[in-house]
């Protein structure tokens with residue numbers, strides 16, 4: 001288990017009073033270009049427009065206020081307590097291409113974009129699931145990778161952004177990332193599976209990364225994060241294991257979802 005050290009736990013003081021507004025999106029885009037990632041005009045990863053790595057229209061979708069989805073809606077055997085689900089984008093078209101590039105395309109650095117998306121998302125909806133007074137310590141738990149050693153860059157950057165957003169929104173005094181779940185040996189990937197298969201494929205496929213973390217999770221306040229959800233089955237399986245160890249799940253965030261509550 002990776003315990004967050006002092007260095008990677010975000011505190012209030014890490015942020016200036018300045019707020020991160022959508023206008024900052026343009027500055028972000030400029031900054032990424034100036035890092036030398038892309039000097040020449042290029043095609044937008046999302047929509048193919050001859051523009052920047054992520055064009056302004058796609059950037060707007062990427063930094064949108066999250067919408068609700070119900071992680072338990074598809075489950076007939078919903079375990080434990082319910083918790084709200086939030087998704088920034090619909091998993092289709094430009095945002096789907098952006099996620100796929102974020103997972104697999106090593107040539108372009110899309111990390112700052114997914115990180116900004118996570119930060120914006122958490123800041124926008126934290127008041128909906130946090131009480132007026134902030135929680136002391138909250139942990140972000142990313143979904144475990146089905147290919148160990150090669151996690152999705154989009155997913156880890158998005159989780160990083162959520163962590164920053166939890167503190168920036170003053171929902172939590174401090175927030176770290178806990179990589180405490182792993183797939184059981186032999187667990188299969190979701191890609192290529194049909195809808196019903198995806199749901200059963202995730203059932204009882206995760207476990208805690210070590211027996212010693214069990215005690216530490218009792219009463220811990222957690223936010224679950226994944227890059228994409230199609231059936232909610234990964235989030236449900238995460239919840240089953242974590243609630244089973246006595247943790248309280250405050251909310252779940254995905255970057256993109258195929259379905260919404262509204």
Ligand SMILES: [Zn+2]
Nearest residue numbers: 044047055058
């Ligand atoms: Zn675009």
